[in-house]
Amino acid sequence: MALYSYLLISIIIFTIGVYGIITQRSGIKILMCIELLLNSANLNLVAFSSYNGNSTGQVFALFSIAIAAAEAAIGFAILVALFRLRDTINLDNINILRW
Amino acid sequence: MFSDYAALIVLLPVIAFVLTLFLGKRLYSGGALIPIAAIAGSFIISLGIFFEIYPGGMVQQSIPWFSSGISQMNMGILIDPLAIVMLLMVSFVSLLIHIYAVGYMSHDPAKSRYFAETSLFTAAMLSVILSDNILQFFISWEVVGLCSFLLIGFWYHKPSAAAAAKKAFLVTRVGDVLFLAGIVMLYVNLVEIINNPANAFKIEPGNFLLQFKTMFEAIPLIDKTQLTYITLLFFGGAVGKSGQFPLHGWLPDAMEGPTTVSALIHAATMVTAGVYLVARTFPMFVATPDTMSAGVPDSLLIVAYVGGFTALFAATMGLVMNDIKRVLAYSTVSQLGYMMLALGTAGTVLGAGAVGISMFHLISHAFFKALLFLCAGSVIHAVGTNDIREMGGLFSKMKITGTTMFIAALSLAGIGIPFLSIGTAGFFSKDRIIEGAFEYGEKTGDLIPYAFAVIAALLTSIYIFRLWFMAFTGKPRSDRHSHESPNVMTVPLMILALFALFFGFSQLAFYGYVETNFELMGVEIAIHEGEAVHPPVLIVLLPVIVGVLGFLISYAIYYKRMLDMSKIISSENPLYKLLLNRYYEPKIGADLIGVKLTHDVVAQSGEFIDRKIIDGLIIDTIISNTIFKIGGLIRKLQTGVVQNYASITILGVALLLVILRLKFGGI
Numbered sequence: 150m151a152l153y154s155y156l157l158i159s160i161i162i163f164t165i166g167v168y169g170i171i172t173q174r175s176g177i178k179i180l181m182c183i184e185l186l187l188n189s190a191n192l193n194l195v196a197f198s199s200y201n202g203n204s205t206g207q208v209f210a211l212f213s214i215a216i217a218a219a220e221a222a223i224g225f226a227i228l229v230a231l232f233r234l235r236d237t238i239n240l241d242n243i244n245i246l247r248w
Numbered sequence: 249m250f251s252d253y254a255a256l257i258v259l260l261p262v263i264a265f266v267l268t269l270f271l272g273k274r275l276y277s278g279g280a281l282i283p284i285a286a287i288a289g290s291f292i293i294s295l296g297i298f299f300e301i302y303p304g305g306m307v308q309q310s311i312p313w314f315s316s317g318i319s320q321m322n323m324g325i326l327i328d329p330l331a332i333v334m335l336l337m338v339s340f341v342s343l344l345i346h347i348y349a350v351g352y353m354s355h356d357p358a359k360s361r362y363f364a365e366t367s368l369f370t371a372a373m374l375s376v377i378l379s380d381n382i383l384q385f386f387i388s389w390e391v392v393g394l395c396s397f398l399l400i401g402f403w404y405h406k407p408s409a410a411a412a413a414k415k416a417f418l419v420t421r422v423g424d425v426l427f428l429a430g431i432v433m434l435y436v437n438l439v440e441i442i443n444n445p446a447n448a449f450k451i452e453p454g455n456f457l458l459q460f461k462t463m464f465e466a467i468p469l470i471d472k473t474q475l476t477y478i479t480l481l482f483f484g485g486a487v488g489k490s491g492q493f494p495l496h497g498w499l500p501d502a503m504e505g506p507t508t509v510s511a512l513i514h515a516a517t518m519v520t521a522g523v524y525l526v527a528r529t530f531p532m533f534v535a536t537p538d539t540m541s542a543g544v545p546d547s548l549l550i551v552a553y554v555g556g557f558t559a560l561f562a563a564t565m566g567l568v569m570n571d572i573k574r575v576l577a578y579s580t581v582s583q584l585g586y587m588m589l590a591l592g593t594a595g596t597v598l599g600a601g602a603v604g605i606s607m608f609h610l611i612s613h614a615f616f617k618a619l620l621f622l623c624a625g626s627v628i629h630a631v632g633t634n635d636i637r638e639m640g641g642l643f644s645k646m647k648i649t650g651t652t653m654f655i656a657a658l659s660l661a662g663i664g665i666p667f668l669s670i671g672t673a674g675f676f677s678k679d680r681i682i683e684g685a686f687e688y689g690e691k692t693g694d695l696i697p698y699a700f701a702v703i704a705a706l707l708t709s710i711y712i713f714r715l716w717f718m719a720f721t722g723k724p725r726s727d728r729h730s731h732e733s734p735n736v737m738t739v740p741l742m743i744l745a746l747f748a749l750f751f752g753f754s755q756l757a758f759y760g761y762v763e764t765n766f767e768l769m770g771v772e773i774a775i776h777e778g779e780a781v782h783p784p785v786l787i788v789l790l791p792v793i794v795g796v797l798g799f800l801i802s803y804a805i806y807y808k809r810m811l812d813m814s815k816i817i818s819s820e821n822p823l824y825k826l827l828l829n830r831y832y833e834p835k836i837g838a839d840l841i842g843v844k845l846t847h848d849v850v851a852q853s854g855e856f857i858d859r860k861i862i863d864g865l866i867i868d869t870i871i872s873n874t875i876f877k878i879g880g881l882i883r884k885l886q887t888g889v890v891q892n893y894a895s896i897t898i899l900g901v902a903l904l905l906v907i908l909r910l911k912f913g914g915i
Contacts, residue, residue, distance in 0.1 A: 171895045179890075244888030 155196035162189035176228045176238035180221065187217045250296030251307040254325045257293050257335065258378060260286040261371035265364050272360025279360050280350045283367035287346060290374060291339035298332050303761055306768050310380055310456065318442055319435075322456035326380030329765045330527060330603065333758070334377045334520075337611045341516040341618045342370045344740040349508040351736040352625050356506075362402060366512060369395035373517035377524065381459040382431055385528070389427070389489070389521060393420050396518050400505040409504035415838070419498040423488015427525075430481030433474065434463065441469045460528065464771040467535045476536045479547040482529055483554075490522025490584045493558040497833045500569075500577040503634075507625030510573055514580040515618035520610050523587045526551065527603045531771045534595055552592025552688070556700035559585030561831075563707035567714070568827040571634045572624045575715050576617070579660065582704055583613045586681050593697050594684030604762035605680050612673035612751050616659040619744040620712075623653035626733040626741065627719060636718045643720040645731060648738045650720045652745040657716050659748040661709035661795040666788055669753075675792070676752035678705065682791045705791050709798020717806035 162185050169182030191210045198206025228238050235243065264286035272279025297307060310324025327335070346366065353359050372395055375388035394417075401413025438457060441449050447469050455462055467475070486492070491499035499519065503510055513519060526533065536547040559582045566578035587606045594602035626649040631639055643650040655672070662678040664671015682701045689695035732738070829835070 167898055171891050171898070173891075240890050 152196055152200045155192060159189045159192045159196065162186075162192065174239050174241050176231070176240055177225075179240070180224045180228070183224070184217060184221060187213065187220075250293050250300055251309075251327070253293055254297060254307055254309060254327060254378070257290045257339070258371050258375045260289045261367045261374065265368040265371060268360055268367060269364035272363060275360075277350050277354070277359060278363055280346065280353075280363050283363050283370075284343065284346045284350075286367065287339055287343045287370055290370075291336070291343055294332065294335040294339050297327055298336060301327065301332065303329075304764065304768065308380065310454075310459070312456070318439065318451075318457065320451070320456050321383055321458060322381060323384055324380035324456075324459070325378045326460065327378065328768055329762045330524075330607065331377050333607060333611060333762060334524060335374065337614050338370065338373055338377065338516045338520075341614050341744075342366075342373075342512060344743060345508055345511050345516065345618060345622065348511075348622050348625070348737050348740040349506075351734050352508050352629055353506065358402075362399075362506070365395055365398050365402070366509070369399060369512060369517050373521065376521050380461075381456060382434070382463065382529075383458045385525070386427065386431060389485075389525075390424065392518055392521060393417065393424065393489075396420070396502070396513055399509040399512075400502045402505050402509060406504065412498075412501040412504035416498040416502050419495050419837075420488045423485045423495055423522075426481045426488070427485025430478050430485065431458070433481065434458075434478050437470050437474055437478070438462070438466055441466055461769060463529070464531045464766070464769060467532055467771075472537050475532060476547055479529070479533050479536055480550065482525060482532075483547065483551055486522030486525045486588075487554065488522070489525070490519045490588070491558075491581045492522070492554050492585060492588060493561055496558060496562060496581045497830075497837045499581050500565075500574050500830070501834075503571065503573040503577055507573065507621060507628055510577070511618050511621035511625065514577070514621060515614040519580060519584055520614065523584060523591070523606060523610055526588065526591050527606060530591065530595065530600070530603050531766055533591070534599060546596075548592045548595045550592070551588050552596070552685075552697050555585045555588025555590075555592055556685070556697040556704075557585070558582065559589060559704040560700045560707070561585075563704045563711065565827055565830050566711040567707060568824060569711075570637050572627065572636050572639075572715060572719065573621070573634055575636075575711055576620050576624060579620075579708065579712065580613075580617055582708060583609070583617070583660075585704070586678065586701065587613070589697055589701060590681040590684055593688035594681070597687045597691050598684065600766050601759065601763050602684065603765060604759040605677075605684055607762050608755060608758050609674075609677035609681055612659070612677040612748070615744055615751055616656040616672075616674055616748040619652060619656040619741060619748050620660065622737070622741055622744065623649050623656065626737055627653075629733055629737070630731055636715060638725055639719040640722045641720070641724040646720075646733075648732060648741060652738075652741040653720070654716060655745045656748050657712045660712050661798060662705060662791055663709075663795045663799070664752070664792060666792055671752055673748050673751040675795075676755045679788075679791050680755070683788070686787050702790055702794060706794040706798050709795045710801050713799050713802035714806050717802055721807055 166182045166185035166189065169185065170179055173179050173182065191213050194206040194210040194213070198204060198210070231243065232238050237243075261283065264283040268279040268282045272282070275281070301307060307325060307327035310322045313321045313323045315321065346363070349362070349366070353362055356362065369392065372388050372391035376385055376392060379385035379388060397413050397417040400416050401410050403409045404413070435458065441447050442451070449466060449469055451457065451462055470478070488495045499514075502513060505513075533547050533551065562578045562581035562585060566575050566582065569575045569578060587610050590606040590609060591602050594605050598605075627639065627642060627646065628634055630646060630649075631642070633639070659672035659674035662672070662674045664675030664679075666679075669676075682698065682705065685698040685701045686695075689698045826832070
């Protein structure tokens with residue numbers, strides 16, 4: 150029963166994240182949504198780990214958090230550089246790679 | 249002890265090539281000291297190996313390279329008497345030329361590129377010599393060709409140099425293709441022999457398919473007609489590399505490179521590779537049928553005739569050239585003809601002894617030809633022109649260059665004292681070749697090669713002394729100031745002059761040593777039966793007589809001016825015109841074959857098919873139009889909005905999950 154509720158929260162967070170990525174236009178908001186996705190996955194890992202009585206998942210979640218931090222730093226750096234260049238971080242305007 | 253480091257003979261100059269190429273610009277004289285040290289190292293190792301294996305020893309090392317079925321290939325080193333004498337000569341002459349080049353190239357801005365390339369050139373030639381299998385031989389041979397291209401076109405901003413480099417590359421390529429075809433044919437034959445159980449021929453462990461050893465062991469089993477074709481194809485390669493008729497045209501044009509490069513090409517590192525190829529595979533040449541009975545001509549006969557004809561043909565053109573380096577270039581072509589002639593004629597009558605005779609001339613030629621070129625370089629460096637009509641009276645200003653060049657000319661003309669065995673290097677080596685040609689004539693009744701050799705010897709003597717008298721005596725014919733070259737240039741000249749004078753005295757030891765070459769490898773060369781011919785006194789004396797005669801003719805015409813040459817040298821005289829235009833070889837080679845046939849006919853029709861039919865009809869209208877249309881539709885998918893991509897990805901993953909759930913019921 151406990152596992153079920155954890156997974157439910159995880160699914161809700163994940164869905165919010167996906168919804169945000171698809172609908173939002175601001176780069177910062179999208180980055181935040183990506184963090185939500187990662188954290189829902191982390192929650193899953195910890196939940197299963199606790200459920201199975203096996204600490205591997207917890208350790209793995211720690212790794213995942215560390216990598217998420219690095220990823221966020223790089224993501225924000227890119228956005229800062231982009232802002233300096235284009236004066237906007239609205240992704241609708243950043244589409245030079247299309248046909 | 250030295251034999252363990254045999255691989256370093258090649259590797260040292262290769263390392264020097266890399267170092268000089270990348271670091272040379274920051275070092276003294278373009279990094280010249282690195283190649284000099286490396287080649288000196290190669291020479292010392294070669295010398296050490298020589299003392300270890302002399303007489304009757306060999307160095308054999310090999311490692312497997314790749315294999316597929318019975319085609320086991322290797323890379324290896326074979327140092328037998330033939331290879332060691334070449335190694336010593338190439339590394340020594342190349343070393344002297346590199347030292348000389350420090351002075352000669354001192355004003356050139358691209359010195360480090362020069363020294364890097366010459367170092368690689370030397371390495372490639374040393375690798376040709378060391379190879380114990382024909383495949384490695386061919387690869388090194390191609391690297392030699394590449395380096396010659398780079399060095400002939402060293403001053404690539406000069407259109408004539410770029411054209412000469414291209415010509416050298418393309419013409420030698422004709423020979424290389426023949427050589428490669430010969431290797432393929434040999435390979436096919438060897439595989440057939442091994443696969444045929446009736447032959448009971450198998451390769452011992454430690455030996456490999458295309459090794460010279462295996463090739464020689466298989467000679468009796470190869471079909472005689474096939475063997476003739478293989479040897480003729482090999483000879484085709486040698487003709488290209490050694491500038492024999494009809495592929496000689498690139499060699500005089502190769503004079504566009506720096507003079508030191510010409511010296512390297514002509515003396516040490518390139519043109520001798522062709523002669524070396526024939527010498528290396530000599531047991532195969534000897535084993536070809538002697539007569540026309542098999543329906544194919546005797547390979548040795550063709551070698552002899554091509555060589556003899558080239559010797560004479562090139563010498564006639566040497567008579568009229570006015571460019572100091574061109575005269576020497578034709579002289580090289582002619583002398584290489586002598587080496588081929590020796591292999592062909594003496595090979596028929598003396599068997600393995602021919603290799604010794606030919607190699608002896610090759611090495612003594614390397615000394616005096618390197619000397620001639622370096623002297624010419626010294627003259628050009630001082631006067632600033634290649635044209636001997638603008639020189640004259642240089643001897644008073646350039647005593648060392650003049651003297652050493654005179655020694656080289658004596659050696660080239662083969663002047664010495666018969667019966668006392670005193671003479672220049674060229675005296676011993678050329679004499680022996682002409683005697684060999686005479687013995688061949690005695691035994692077969694075919695005196696044509698002998699006649700070629702004697703007439704060419706006369707012409708040789710005339711053109712080289714014409715060159716010397718025109719450059720060094722008389723009054724200066726232009727107001728160019730001249731001066732003796734610095735020590736770094738004159739010392740190599742003096743060393744080479746010593747060798748050009750005294751190398752001949754090693755002849756008996758040399759013949760005896762190199763003759764044993766193929767016995768050491770366990771190959772028997774049938775020596776033709778019959779009494780040893782003792783040529784009449786006149787025949788023995790004739791080479792010297794024509795040599796001195798040539799000297800006297802040149803002395804009379806170009807020093808004493810006893811004959812007014814202006815009547816003969818005029819555009820009216822058809823013979824003079826023919827010679828000056830080099831038998832119209834550049835016209836036939838470049839204009840007719842190159843431009844008219846290859847470009848106008850073959851290339852243009854190829855272009856028509858490619859542009860109009862393949863590109864125009866098939867590709868443009870059918871393939872490319874369709875692809876463009878489909879592409880135009882598909883590219884609308886790329887909106888450039890990240891969210892669209894993300895949505896599609898998520899949709900895809902969801903779809904996959906649904907499919908998996910439906911299909912397997914799990915997850």
